[in-house]
Amino acid sequence: NAGVTQTPKFQVLKTGQSMTLQxxxxxxxxxxxxxxxxxxxxxRLIYYSASEGTTxxxxxxxGYNVSRLNxxxxxxxxxxAAPSQTSVYFCASRGTGGFQPQHFGDGTRLSIL
Amino acid sequence: xxxxxxxxxxxxxxxxxxxELKCNYSYSGSPELFWYVQYSRQRLQLLLRHISRESIxxxxxxxxxxxxxxxxxxxxxxxxxSAMYYCALSGSARQLTFGSGTQLTVLP
Numbered sequence: 001n002a003g004v005t006q007t008p009k010f011q012v013l014k015t016g017q018s019m020t021l022q023x024x025x026x027x028x029x030x031x032x033x034x035x036x037x038x039x040x041x042x043x044r045l046i047y048y049s050a051s052e053g054t055t056x057x058x059x060x061x062x063g064y065n066v067s068r069l070n071x072x073x074x075x076x077x078x079x080x081a082a083p084s085q086t087s088v089y090f091c092a093s094r095g096t097g098g099f100q101p102q103h104f105g106d107g108t109r110l111s112i113l
Numbered sequence: 114x115x116x117x118x119x120x121x122x123x124x125x126x127x128x129x130x131x132x133e134l135k136c137n138y139s140y141s142g143s144p145e146l147f148w149y150v151q152y153s154r155q156r157l158q159l160l161l162r163h164i165s166r167e168s169i170x171x172x173x174x175x176x177x178x179x180x181x182x183x184x185x186x187x188x189x190x191x192x193x194x195s196a197m198y199y200c201a202l203s204g205s206a207r208q209l210t211f212g213s214g215t216q217l218t219v220l221p
Contacts, residue, residue, distance in 0.1 A: 033209070040122065042199060042211040043157075058208065090157065092209075101147055102209055104157040 002026050006091050006105035013081045013112045021076040021108050023091030031094040032074035033058075033102060034066060036087040043090065049074055081112045115140045115204045119212035126190050127220050134185040134215045136174075136200030145203040146183040148174055149211075152196045160185075160198070170194070190219045 007022045025032065030051045035043040035058075045058030049068040063085060065077045074093075078085060088109050092102040116139040126132045138144060148160040161169045163176040163183060174185045183200060200212040 035211075040213055042119075042213040043209075044211075045208055048208060092157075101159040101162060103159075104149075106156045 004091055004093055004103055004105035006108050010109045017081050018079050021089055024073045025093040029093035029095045033092040034076045035090045038087050083112050086112045115202050115210045117200050117202050117210050117212035119200055119215050121215045123216050125218045128192055129189050132187050132190040134198050136183045138181050138202050140204055146176055147201045148185050149199045150196050192219045195219045
């Protein structure tokens with residue numbers, strides 16, 4: 001019963017380094033999402049993918065890119081990490097149909113020095 | 114545009130006391146509203162959604178369209194209820210907009 005799986009759980013980067021956060025879901029959901037969680041600001045949507053092959057910007061997309069590799073996987077890439085991107089990143093997925101909730105992964109705690 | 118406001122960042126109550134976490138929203142259409150809970154260092158979990166009209170772990174929330182509110186209530190708080198609570202709204206684009214969260218602490 002994995003649900004949404006994120007890797008890695010923790011990562012420390014230096015400014016300017018790049019990395020990719022991985023997310024996979026096993027619930028056959030069409031929609032997938034990437035959020036960042038910062039103190040006092042709740043969760044903010046970075047990018048989302050309504051279905052395989054499509055991606056759209058959310059509220060805070062600058063500095064990030066995403067890839068919907070297939071129906072299961074949705075990755076988030078930081079091309080040149082900045083200290084302002086220090087955050088906890090959550091991936092989520094959602095099934096189709098009305099009033100479906102989003103299911104979240106455990107999060108990736110990312111620190112950029 | 115859709116917006117969710119949780120006016121209280123921190124809320125402390127004593128065990129056995131009633132608790133109400135406030136949530137107000139702004140959305141022009143018919144919203145889908147949810148409460149998510151995040152226990153310490155765990156993933157966000159769905160607590161309840163307005164369409165289900167259910168009570169989960171003793172919590173209830175009623176959608177008040179006139180006041181554009183979706184407050185979360187529990188008559189008798191328990192220590193295990195201590196967590197971060199997020200109110201969230203899903204609009205026509207099926208994107209979730211979260212409030213900034215309320216950290217609930219239930220004191221013994």
